[in-house]
Amino acid sequence: MERKSSRAATQEYPNPFIHELKLxxxxxxxxxxxxxxxxxxRVFLAWILLIAAWIVAVPRxxxxxxxxxxxxxxxxxxxxxxxxxxxxxxxxxxxxxFHWVKVKGRKADVKEAPxxxxxxxxxxxxxxxxxxxxxxxVVSRSENINLPVIGALLECNQSVLVSRRDxxxxxxxVSELNKRVTSDGSWPQILMFPEGTTTNGRCLLRFKTxxxxxxxxxxxxxxxxxxxxxxxxxxxxxSNWFQxxxxxxxxxxxxxxxxxxxxxxxxxxxxxDSRLFAGNVQKVMASALGVPAxxxxxxxxxxxxxxxxxxxxxxxxxxxxxxxxxxxxxxxRDVEAALDRMIDRCRSGAEGTKANAEELxxxxxxxxxxxxxxCSLYSKDDTVDLRxxxxxxxxxxxxxxxxxxxxxxxxxxxxxxxxxxxKEELTELMGALxxxxxxxxxxxxDTATEDQEQLTEESLLLVLTTxxxxxxxxxxxxxxKRLPSANGTxxxxxxxxxxxxxxxxxxxx
Numbered sequence: 001m002e003r004k005s006s007r008a009a010t011q012e013y014p015n016p017f018i019h020e021l022k023l024x025x026x027x028x029x030x031x032x033x034x035x036x037x038x039x040x041x042r043v044f045l046a047w048i049l050l051i052a053a054w055i056v057a058v059p060r061x062x063x064x065x066x067x068x069x070x071x072x073x074x075x076x077x078x079x080x081x082x083x084x085x086x087x088x089x090x091x092x093x094x095x096x097x098f099h100w101v102k103v104k105g106r107k108a109d110v111k112e113a114p115x116x117x118x119x120x121x122x123x124x125x126x127x128x129x130x131x132x133x134x135x136x137x138v139v140s141r142s143e144n145i146n147l148p149v150i151g152a153l154l155e156c157n158q159s160v161l162v163s164r165r166d167x168x169x170x171x172x173x174v175s176e177l178n179k180r181v182t183s184d185g186s187w188p189q190i191l192m193f194p195e196g197t198t199t200n201g202r203c204l205l206r207f208k209t210x211x212x213x214x215x216x217x218x219x220x221x222x223x224x225x226x227x228x229x230x231x232x233x234x235x236x237x238x239s240n241w242f243q244x245x246x247x248x249x250x251x252x253x254x255x256x257x258x259x260x261x262x263x264x265x266x267x268x269x270x271x272x273d274s275r276l277f278a279g280n281v282q283k284v285m286a287s288a289l290g291v292p293a294x295x296x297x298x299x300x301x302x303x304x305x306x307x308x309x310x311x312x313x314x315x316x317x318x319x320x321x322x323x324x325x326x327x328x329x330x331x332x333r334d335v336e337a338a339l340d341r342m343i344d345r346c347r348s349g350a351e352g353t354k355a356n357a358e359e360l361x362x363x364x365x366x367x368x369x370x371x372x373x374x375c376s377l378y379s380k381d382d383t384v385d386l387r388x389x390x391x392x393x394x395x396x397x398x399x400x401x402x403x404x405x406x407x408x409x410x411x412x413x414x415x416x417x418x419x420x421x422x423k424e425e426l427t428e429l430m431g432a433l434x435x436x437x438x439x440x441x442x443x444x445x446d447t448a449t450e451d452q453e454q455l456t457e458e459s460l461l462l463v464l465t466t467x468x469x470x471x472x473x474x475x476x477x478x479x480x481k482r483l484p485s486a487n488g489t490x491x492x493x494x495x496x497x498x499x500x501x502x503x504x505x506x507x508x509x
Contacts, residue, residue: 011296015314016199017236017303018508019347021247035250042249045095052418053088056081057156072187073158082135082170085156097254098125103132113219113263114181117211119285120201122243123234125254126223131193131260133221136189137287139177139210158194160190165380178214194278196298200233201225204285205294206306207278217263220285224257236303261288267291274280290501300380301437309443309468310430312335317377317435318392324373328366335397354383378435385432387412392435400440408435410457420454434473435502 021133023031060081061069093101105402106115116136119252130136135157144329145151160180162173170473173254180187194207205329211218225232231247232240232254239247264284271279280294286293295306304311325335341363345352355363359372363386375384391409400408412420413429421429423445431438447470449455449461464474 001067004433005122014200014202015297015303016201016203016205016294016296017298017314019230019233019235020230020238021229021233021243031247031250034252035246038252039246039249042095042097045061046092049088049092049095049495050149050153053085053092054152054174056084057152060085060156062497069158069417070447072183074136086131086135088226093125093128093131093377096125096249097251098128098256099253100162100255101128101132101344102257103260104257104284105258105262107133108217108219109185109261111185113190113217114183114185114187115211115214115218116189116191117185117207117215117218117281117285118191118192118195118220118221118223119194119204119207119291120223120291121198122201122223122225122232124241125232125244125248126193129221129223129258133191134181136191137180137187138191141174144373151209158188167175172344173304174210174213177210181214181216182324186505198234198235200238201289201291203294203296204282206295206297207276207282208297209274212266212277212281215266215274215277217265218281219263220261220281222259222261222285222288224259224289226257227251238300254276259288261285262489281440299439300376301376307441307473309438310434310470310473311435311438313436316392316396318389318396321374321389321393322397324370325364325366328370330364330366332397335393339390339394343388343408346386346390350483353385353387355386356383360384360386388435389433391432395433406461407457408462420456420461420484422455426455426460 009431060077106415137158139160140154142163145161146470147407160173163169180190192211194211195205196208199205205458231251234241234244237422262279297304297306299311302317303314305314322431355369357375359374360375361368378388380385394405409429413425423442425443426440427438430441445455452459464470
């Protein structure tokens with residue numbers, strides 16, 4: 001079954017990455033009054049209770065070796081400390097406004113469902129789910145272990161820690177997760193948010209497969225926030241964590257309904273295919289929430305839609321970069337000159353493709369702060385591959401004709417000049433053209449090499465211009481975009497992508 005294109009998906013599904021809280025004048029006045037009176041009291045009490053929980057958490061693991069800590073807690077360390085930590089944690093959420101938590105359905109026992117999958121993920125306040133769920137273990141970023149108080153509580157909870165930047169850490173986390181969920185109930189349940197990031201809840205993101213790789217039964221849990229003001233959401237654009245905390249703590253109370261759905265037992269086919277398993281559970285949860293199950297995900301820091309194996313950005317980083325450059329006073333010729341400097345440096349050798357923020361600032365002729373912003377659109381660290389900026393932006397603004405651009409891109413990633421690309425090189429090439437890193441392009445590679453052994457420029461061009469799925473990428477992502485000009489008006493500054501191929505199709509009709 002064909003997946004929806006980026007544009008079609010945007011029309012069918014609401015954008016889940018934007019949430020802006022709009023208050024009436026009366027609500028603003030009420031928020032200010034409660035924010036000045038109720039909020040500081042709540043923050044003070046919550047911190048007192050968190051510190052008390054930390055004091056209780058520390059001795060729970062005291063005296064245990066690393067080997068002993070890698071085993072499930074039992075005896076007095078469990079029956080004595082667990083109810084105290086549950087009570088203190090629930091009291092924290094009571095203080096911040098979750099006075100009543102409505103629960104629907106029955107929570108399954110750990111032997112029935114070793115994993116609880118929760119959605120939608122709205123903000124850190126979703127962790128109120130921990131208490132009706134009996135304080136299960138969680139999967140958390142390894143960086144959180146260094147946070148004051150929170151780190152000790154994660155350690156005490158025997159959380160599964162994973163670093164998103166370290167592939168080995170992810171493998172170890174999957175191994176640890178598999179060990180726990182197949183322990184026949186020796187370990188507590190694992191609680192996971194399979195969307196992997198927070199949204200406005202208007203549709204469910206495509207579930208990550210981590211919770212579904214072990215192939216064990218899971219219990220879906222859906223969260224409802226039936227409040228007059230939706231202050232909970234913390235999204236990619238719009239409300240930030242401070243606004244979420246301020247507005248939520250400035251409300252008299254915050255309502256939540258936690259619904260435990262029936263346990264989902266995977267079929268033999270789903271056990272072998274974690275993507276199928278995850279997708280089917282996503283549909284069940286979306287149906288219970290009354291929202292669409294979308295193909296949206298976060299790729300690094302960029303919201304994308306999945307189109308087969310490609311990650312297609314909802315908003316092109318190249319478009320955002322162009323908007324920023326125009327606002328900083330660069331005109332179209334200045335941008336084109338900067339792009340020429342980029343590609344000249346890339347052609348100078350392999351070491352010339354990478355640049356730090358200072359070098360990028362020099363190439364753009366702007367200050368370092370602006371360069372850092374643009375760098376962050378394309379990279380998670382302090383360096384960026386200039387080919388990704390060049391080919392993504394050049395495709396959008398029509399810096400050169402698109403056939404020449406495609407030829408240059410193919411040559412730039414054909415490291416050994418073989419006239420063909422490996423799977424890894426194709427992944428880098430599509431990442432550069434689309435402006436977001438691609439995890440895999442194996443489906444595209446197999447499609448383009450169906451009748452031949454190597455991926456040539458001609459075979460890739462043919463697939464991107466004629467295949468019913470992949471031609472949508474060329475038409476909708478690499479085709480013309482309307483960009484703000486230097487004076488703020490909207491301009492269309494590029495040619496039709498792969499125009500010659502389109503004209504050839506028309507001639508043959």
